Amino acid sequence: MATAKSQTPVEKAQSAVTAAQSNVNTATAAQKTAQTTYNTAKSGQDAAQKSVDTAQKQVDTAKTSVTTAKSDVNKAQTAVDAAQKSAAKATPAGIQDAQAAVKTAQDIETKAQSNVDTAKAQTATDTTAETQAQNTVDQAQSAVTSAQKTADAANKVVNQAKAAMDTRTSGSNVQAAQTKDETAAKNVTDAQKNLTEAQAKQKAADAEATNDDAIQAATTANVQAQSNLTVAKANTAAKQTAADQAVAALTAAQNALQSSTTTTANVVTAKVSTALKSAVQNYLTVYKKTPSDKNALGAAMQKISDALQDSSSVKLSYIGKAADDSTTFDTINGTNNALESMNASQLLEIQQTIAGGINALRDALGISGTVGHVELNQDAIDIAKMYATLESGADITQPATDLSNRTGIAYSTVTATPNAHSDDEDTAIAQLVEGQSTRSMKNIKQLVLDDMIMQKLFTLYLDQYANPTSAASNDTAMTAAKQILGLTQSQLQADTNGAPSYFGVWDSEFGPMASRHDGNHIMMYRMAFVPNVASVFADKAKFDATPIATPGVASTSTTVSDTTTLQAALTTAQATNAAAQTALTAAKAAKSAAQSKADAAAKTLADAKSASSSAATKAAADKAVQTARDNLTKAQTAKTTADAALQAAKDAYAASQQDTATKQAALDKANADAKTASDALTAAQSKLAEAKTALTAAQKKVAADKTAETTANDALAKAQAAVKTAQDKVTALTNAPKTLVTAQANLTAAQKALTKAQSDYATAEKTVAELTPALNVAKSTTAQAQAQLAAANANLAAAKHRLTAAQRALRRAENAETIAANVARQQHRIDSEAQAQQGGYHISDNAVVDHNQQPVAGWKVVNGQMVDKFGNIVSFNRATKQAQNQGRHSLPTLVTKPTLASMLLG
Numbered sequence: 001m002a003t004a005k006s007q008t009p010v011e012k013a014q015s016a017v018t019a020a021q022s023n024v025n026t027a028t029a030a031q032k033t034a035q036t037t038y039n040t041a042k043s044g045q046d047a048a049q050k051s052v053d054t055a056q057k058q059v060d061t062a063k064t065s066v067t068t069a070k071s072d073v074n075k076a077q078t079a080v081d082a083a084q085k086s087a088a089k090a091t092p093a094g095i096q097d098a099q100a101a102v103k104t105a106q107d108i109e110t111k112a113q114s115n116v117d118t119a120k121a122q123t124a125t126d127t128t129a130e131t132q133a134q135n136t137v138d139q140a141q142s143a144v145t146s147a148q149k150t151a152d153a154a155n156k157v158v159n160q161a162k163a164a165m166d167t168r169t170s171g172s173n174v175q176a177a178q179t180k181d182e183t184a185a186k187n188v189t190d191a192q193k194n195l196t197e198a199q200a201k202q203k204a205a206d207a208e209a210t211n212d213d214a215i216q217a218a219t220t221a222n223v224q225a226q227s228n229l230t231v232a233k234a235n236t237a238a239k240q241t242a243a244d245q246a247v248a249a250l251t252a253a254q255n256a257l258q259s260s261t262t263t264t265a266n267v268v269t270a271k272v273s274t275a276l277k278s279a280v281q282n283y284l285t286v287y288k289k290t291p292s293d294k295n296a297l298g299a300a301m302q303k304i305s306d307a308l309q310d311s312s313s314v315k316l317s318y319i320g321k322a323a324d325d326s327t328t329f330d331t332i333n334g335t336n337n338a339l340e341s342m343n344a345s346q347l348l349e350i351q352q353t354i355a356g357g358i359n360a361l362r363d364a365l366g367i368s369g370t371v372g373h374v375e376l377n378q379d380a381i382d383i384a385k386m387y388a389t390l391e392s393g394a395d396i397t398q399p400a401t402d403l404s405n406r407t408g409i410a411y412s413t414v415t416a417t418p419n420a421h422s423d424d425e426d427t428a429i430a431q432l433v434e435g436q437s438t439r440s441m442k443n444i445k446q447l448v449l450d451d452m453i454m455q456k457l458f459t460l461y462l463d464q465y466a467n468p469t470s471a472a473s474n475d476t477a478m479t480a481a482k483q484i485l486g487l488t489q490s491q492l493q494a495d496t497n498g499a500p501s502y503f504g505v506w507d508s509e510f511g512p513m514a515s516r517h518d519g520n521h522i523m524m525y526r527m528a529f530v531p532n533v534a535s536v537f538a539d540k541a542k543f544d545a546t547p548i549a550t551p552g553v554a555s556t557s558t559t560v561s562d563t564t565t566l567q568a569a570l571t572t573a574q575a576t577n578a579a580a581q582t583a584l585t586a587a588k589a590a591k592s593a594a595q596s597k598a599d600a601a602a603k604t605l606a607d608a609k610s611a612s613s614s615a616a617t618k619a620a621a622d623k624a625v626q627t628a629r630d631n632l633t634k635a636q637t638a639k640t641t642a643d644a645a646l647q648a649a650k651d652a653y654a655a656s657q658q659d660t661a662t663k664q665a666a667l668d669k670a671n672a673d674a675k676t677a678s679d680a681l682t683a684a685q686s687k688l689a690e691a692k693t694a695l696t697a698a699q700k701k702v703a704a705d706k707t708a709e710t711t712a713n714d715a716l717a718k719a720q721a722a723v724k725t726a727q728d729k730v731t732a733l734t735n736a737p738k739t740l741v742t743a744q745a746n747l748t749a750a751q752k753a754l755t756k757a758q759s760d761y762a763t764a765e766k767t768v769a770e771l772t773p774a775l776n777v778a779k780s781t782t783a784q785a786q787a788q789l790a791a792a793n794a795n796l797a798a799a800k801h802r803l804t805a806a807q808r809a810l811r812r813a814e815n816a817e818t819i820a821a822n823v824a825r826q827q828h829r830i831d832s833e834a835q836a837q838q839g840g841y842h843i844s845d846n847a848v849v850d851h852n853q854q855p856v857a858g859w860k861v862v863n864g865q866m867v868d869k870f871g872n873i874v875s876f877n878r879a880t881k882q883a884q885n886q887g888r889h890s891l892p893t894l895v896t897k898p899t900l901a902s903m904l905l906g
Contacts (some may be wrong), residue, residue, distance in 0.1 A: 002762075013810035020803040027796040034792035038785040045778040052775050055767040062761035069754035076747035083740035086732055095733050102726040109719040116712040137695050140688035147681035154674035159650075161667035161896040164655035165603070171656075177642070177649040184635065184642040191632035198621070198628040199336035203516050205621035218605040225594070225601035232568040232587070232594035239587040243343065243580040266552040267320030268356040268449065270364035274312040279303035280365050280485060287492055298469030299461075305462040312803050314457055315794060316357045316449040318442065320551075322349060324443035330436040335429050338444045338507040346441065348511050350549055351376055353445045354505050358455045358484055359552025369498045371486025374529065376548035380504030383414060383528040388506040390524075398600040408542030409530060429509075440516040450797065452507070452525065456480040483527050494531040500553070502545070504528040825870065832876075841866060841874075 002612045005599040007015065100669040121317065163170060171356065289298050307313050329338035342350070357373050386399050429447040440445075462468035462480035471477040475488045482488045491501075507525045530536060537543060547553075655663065732739070835841070840851030841859070848859035848866050858869030866874045 027799040029105040031792040041785040059764040101467035112716040115886040119709040151677040167656040170653040177646040181642040184639040191635040204616040229598040232591040247389040270360035276307040303473035316430040356551030374503035384504040385506040408539035460528040502530040570838035829872040
């Protein structure tokens with residue numbers, strides 16, 4: 001009986017892949033059917049909801065109409081009541097009394113007008129007196145000024161007469177003045193010469209600099225253009241900052257409103273196996289009891305590793321309903337294209353999804369009370385980003401030091417928390433099913449949960465290490481998985497009492513990055529966990545603890561009662577964002593225009609300078625001429641002063657030649673004239689003081705007149721208002737019967753409108769009541785379809801995961817088979833060389849024969865060389881040498897353990 005041929009490992013692996021692919025195909029079909037069913041149900045629900053919403057809108061409108069109509073009735077009733085009271089008072093006697101009140105009010109008005117006229121006349125009279133007082137002050141001031149000049153001249157004559165009394169001094173003064181005058185004259189001559197020379201150089205420079213005006217104009221235009229560009233750049237930067245802040249605020253408002261309308265603050269749900277939950281909790285128990293016992297910790301970590309070998313041990317599902325979840329990305333060249341093309345607000349949603357996944361997982365495992373939740377924080381994000389974008393092999397010392405200094409986080413925490421030394425390379429999110437040209441934001445979020453959390457957990461596989469116990473306590477091994485669970489040594493040493501951690505995450509694929517594929521960077525995924533405990537900070541005052549909205553953190557959840565406020569906040573954020581984006585677009589356009597103008601102005605200036613190389617020379621020549629002119633003017637002024645001083649000295653010397661009696665008489669007369677002038681000045685100053693006192697009094701009287709005039713005007717205004725009130729009362733009493741009829745007609749119309757509004761309101765409420773049952777049925781149908789779709793999605797994800805695992809197993813089997821084939825071929829060659837040596841194989845007549853000249857079966861000659869039956873070329877000399885030195889050889893048996901890279905990459 002024939003025995004069935006057993007399958008090779010590769011064939012078994014291929015069969016597993018085929019079966020897994022079949023399961024994926026079946027699950028995909030089921031998922032599509034469930035999706036169609038859900039879409040149909042959702043459309044029905046949306047239509048029913050729209051009908052109810054429309055009817056409810058009619059109810060709201062009708063209710064507003066009823067409120068308005070009630071208000072109108074109340075107003076009309078009030079008008080009727082007032083009209084009835086007026087009609088009751090509208091007797092002949094009442095009207096006569098009202099007319100008498102008008103006459104009294106008019107008399108008071110007439111008296112008030114008379115008082116105003118009197119006050120105005122008094123103000124005019126006193127203003128005239130003030131003007132006359134001012135004229136007197138002006139005349140007195142003029143007299144003082146004239147007397148001062150006379151006194152100054154008299155004092156000058158006194159000084160001259162005193163100088164004339166000393167002949168020797170007068171002579172010396174003449175000589176000194178003559179020397180100064182001659183020096184001044186020489187200075188004028190030198191200055192004139194310098195000006196003439198400077199003008200000659202200026203004329204020569206003018207002949208060379210023919211384009212100076214163009215350069216000046218171009219320089220002015222360039223300075224203005226560059227200034228405008230600087231302003232435009234600053235404005236664009238400010239508008240960009242405002243736009244970024246508006247986008248972040250909009251995202252936060254959307255997330256806050258979304259959280260308020262769901263039964264949980266998280267956008268991710270987690271399901272874990274009992275075995276995994278028990279293993280993780282046990283590890284924490286062991287750590288708390290014996291944190292230094294590596295053997296105990298290794299055994300506890302082994303249980304977690306074993307539990308994670310079940311692909312269904314953990315499942316994370318995105319259940320959020322963000323505003324942009326339906327946004328699609330081009331992924332024809334790879335799923336990661338979506339991450340690369342995301343803007344800042346979209347990447348924030350990805351980071352929030354990851355944080356929500358970690359929080360949901362820790363809650364499901366029942367360990368949040370020990371390892372805490374995570375909350376997104378910008379400083380933590382900066383740490384993760386720094387490590388994920390470093391060049392391959394870069395020294396982390398300086399960037400880590402800079403981050404520590406800026407954030408206040410201890411250097412040891414900056415380096416330990418994201419595990420800077422981990423060799424975990426990453427390919428972000430993998431496209432498990434090829435051929436999808438686009439993917440939605442919602443789908444990308446689910447893939448992020450699958451690959452950046454779940455797949456990281458599955459790498460916690462201790463059997464791949466030669467020393468599992470050591471790997472369990474080494475933070476550089478299986479880093480990401482341990483971080484997610486909160487089980488790294490650095491995390492547990494910081495806190496085991498549930499303190500939250502500031503969280504940051506970054507992947508090399510996040511956003512546009514030109515250096516991503518430059519060959520100097522490896523693909524990396526980094527998370528930063530900063531426990532909120534004092535021991536991890538060097539200077540916490542520097543740390544920006546501002547939280548970013550994070551799913552799964554209790555403090556960020558919002559109750560449904562806040563929906564109205566949150567909706568209003570969202571509306572405001574949307575309007576602010578729209579305005580910010582419009583302003584940013586306008587600023588960018590203005591910046592572009594300013595840049596073009598600045599470039600053109602710079603070119604114009606360069607061209608002008610290039611056309612005139614002597615512009616600087618001309619400017620220097622112009623400056624030299626101006627300086628020479630200024631110096632000549634100063635010299636001429638000094639010469640005039642010196643001339644006057646010389647003449648005065650000469651006059652004084654001439655006077656000093658007279659006899660003493662004559663000089664004394666001149667001095668006495670000068671003193672007498674000076675005293676007369678001084679007395680006249682004193683008298684003029686006294687009159688000026690008297691005039692100023694009179695002016696001040698006149699000004700005070702005018703101010704009092706204006707105050708009285710204002711009081712009179714106020715009294716007149718009150719009297720005029722009283723007249724109008726009295727006249728209005730007469731008119732009201734006269735028209736009271738007609739006013740009452742009109743008010744009663746308005747009341748009837750208002751009551752009729754109220755009756756109609758109440759009827760419309762009742763009809764609208766009835767319509768809503770009739771449509772609501774159909775909406776409830778549609779919601780129930782949609783909920784059932786959604787549950788079936790969720791199950792189909794979960795089944796499809798599990799099938800895809802199993803397919804990926806099967807594909808990796810196939811690659812490992814193929815690699816193992818290739819290695820085995822290479823080992824076998826090498827062994828055959830060595831055996832053939834030994835066989836050739838022992839048998840004396842050689843070539844004879846183009847055939848391989850042994851030492852007995854017998855043909856060797858299976859061997860042949862190719863290109864003059866012996867080839868064994870396995871196709872190996874055998875060299876006789878080489879075989880001889882090896883036989884002499886070593887005898888028969890065989891390759892050593894290779895014993896290997898799988899590595900992390902081989903598991904991830906197959």
